[in-house]
Amino acid sequence: xMRETLAVAWKEAIDxxxxxxxxxxxxxxxxxxxxxMGLALAAVARAGSAAEGxxxxxxxxxxxxPSLVAYLARxxxxxxxxxxxxxxxxxxGRIEAALVVPPDYPGDFLSLRSATVRxxxxxxxxxxxxxxxxxxxxxEAYGRETAMxxxxxRGVSPEAARPVAVVEVxxxxxxxxxxxxxxxxxxFLMMATFVCCMNAVIDATAGERERGSLExxxxxxxxxxxxxxxxxxxxxxxSIIGVAMTLAVSRLVLxxxxxxxxxxxxxxxxxxxxxxxxxxLPLAFLAPAAxxxxxxxxxxxxxxxxxLSLLLFVPMLPGFLFSFDAVGQDPWMRAxxxxxxxxxxxxxxRGEPAAGRGAALLAALTLLCAAACVAASARxxxxxxxxxxxx
Numbered sequence: 093x094m095r096e097t098l099a100v101a102w103k104e105a106i107d108x109x110x111x112x113x114x115x116x117x118x119x120x121x122x123x124x125x126x127x128x129m130g131l132a133l134a135a136v137a138r139a140g141s142a143a144e145g146x147x148x149x150x151x152x153x154x155x156x157x158p159s160l161v162a163y164l165a166r167x168x169x170x171x172x173x174x175x176x177x178x179x180x181x182x183x184x185g186r187i188e189a190a191l192v193v194p195p196d197y198p199g200d201f202l203s204l205r206s207a208t209v210r211x212x213x214x215x216x217x218x219x220x221x222x223x224x225x226x227x228x229x230x231x232e233a234y235g236r237e238t239a240m241x242x243x244x245x246r247g248v249s250p251e252a253a254r255p256v257a258v259v260e261v262x263x264x265x266x267x268x269x270x271x272x273x274x275x276x277x278x279x280f281l282m283m284a285t286f287v288c289c290m291n292a293v294i295d296a297t298a299g300e301r302e303r304g305s306l307e308x309x310x311x312x313x314x315x316x317x318x319x320x321x322x323x324x325x326x327x328x329x330x331s332i333i334g335v336a337m338t339l340a341v342s343r344l345v346l347x348x349x350x351x352x353x354x355x356x357x358x359x360x361x362x363x364x365x366x367x368x369x370x371x372x373l374p375l376a377f378l379a380p381a382a383x384x385x386x387x388x389x390x391x392x393x394x395x396x397x398x399x400l401s402l403l404l405f406v407p408m409l410p411g412f413l414f415s416f417d418a419v420g421q422d423p424w425m426r427a428x429x430x431x432x433x434x435x436x437x438x439x440x441x442r443g444e445p446a447a448g449r450g451a452a453l454l455a456a457l458t459l460l461c462a463a464a465c466v467a468a469s470a471r472x473x474x475x476x477x478x479x480x481x482x483x
Contacts, residue, residue: 100322288334
């Protein structure tokens with residue numbers, strides 16, 4: 093049976109290598125996921141550098157608030173003169189934000205009343221939101237300093253206005269901060285196990301039925317279990333190759349200089365890379381097994397493609413839920429395939445010690461589910477109604 097299984101696997105491997113759709117899907121997704129993540133992190137780095145640099149603010153009526161204008165200059169704010177029709181200039185994006193000092197500002201300020209200024213910005217523009225956020229923080233700091241100076245001038249301790257002082261202590265580690273920035277990496281890796289082998293699985297099941305080559309194959313004196321295993325192994329190999337390529341490209345992308353400007357130690361070392369690969373190996377066997385079981389019931393290539401495209405939401409959903417802290421992590425989840433891999437990958441990226449027994453139990457249960465799917469597929473191949481597409 094081993095020789096027969098290898099013969100079927102070799103035949104399916106040759107078919108998969110000849111199928112450009114399978115190879116293109118594996119190659120494109122292996123590049124797509126890491127590049128999207130790299131672009132997002134590069135945008136974060138660019139936004140971070142912009143948040144630390146000087147900003148430009150148009151001030152209308154700055155002669156009415158000289159102390160405020162001087163404070164803005166000390167905070168590295170470039171103050172530009174006003175323009176005609178400030179509202180339209182901000183709305184059109186010609187300027188990011190503008191500060192309007194009304195005529196009654198000096199009287200309110202000198203009378204120790206709350207002086208009002210207008211901050212103009214367009215919330216639909218990212219640059220406008222960022223400039224307005226930084227300007228708002230500077231104005232709030234100016235207000236606090238002015239209030240403290242007024243208290244001191246009247247012989248009142250500034251601490252009287254601050255009954256509670258909050259001291260923040262950040263207990264995060266460098267590795268945990270890096271894991272937060274890499275929250276999307278486990279999702280792309282898990283999807284790679286499904287995407288990279290999907291076309292090969294469809295071609296080996298619904299594709300052969302559509303071409304009329306499945307029935308002659310079943311006519312050979314070979315047990316259906318041998319055919320199922322032979323079709324499953326090449327798809328699993330494609331899944332493993334896709335995961336390995338995704339990890340390799342991710343490691344290259346995360347080492348780019350622009351991404352390192354984030355200030356967080358983002359990167360994949362050899363230990364993390366091998367650890368992620370070992371965690372995903374059992375899932376790389378389960379993904380094509382589950383896909384094959386579903387695709388057997390499809391009557392055409394397109395129908396199977398529809399079914400398996402919907403199946404992609406299964407590895408995506410837990411990843412997004414955990415990334416946005418939408419659900420808690422209970423201990424039993426670590427033993428559930430797909431969910432457990434997501435949790436263990438996040439732990440590994442945070443630098444937490446790996447639970448050897450938990451990882452071994454999860455791998456065993458994942459492989460057991462893969463074997464059950466392959467056995468169910470072999471049983472389906474014995475049913476004429478399913479093979480002929482009449483079920």
